[in-house]
Amino acid sequence: MGLLGWHDCELCQFSKGPRTQRFGSLEVRMGITNVFVPAGPFVFVAPSLIAHYIDCHRYAPPPPFLEAVRNCPEMGSMAYKKAVLAAGGRELARGMSGA
């Protein structure tokens, strides 16, 4: 789900950044998707390129976001879906397979 359409990495002058990135068995389309990180009563939403900015451009997200990522269940797991639902993200969870 892309909220504002396709976005290239403006810092990668020639490649424009990755199109996909693999996290374990999960392949994420970059620049067109968002990540949803449940954090108690709310959900952080960030462009998928945030992983690229952290990995390649030393971007340091705010500490509350990092804490939410550290505490986030594996994306796609039942625990993740339950955390999204608990944060009021019923519409987000509806788009997840198996939810």
Ligand SMILES: [Zn+2]
């Ligand atoms: Zn880049």
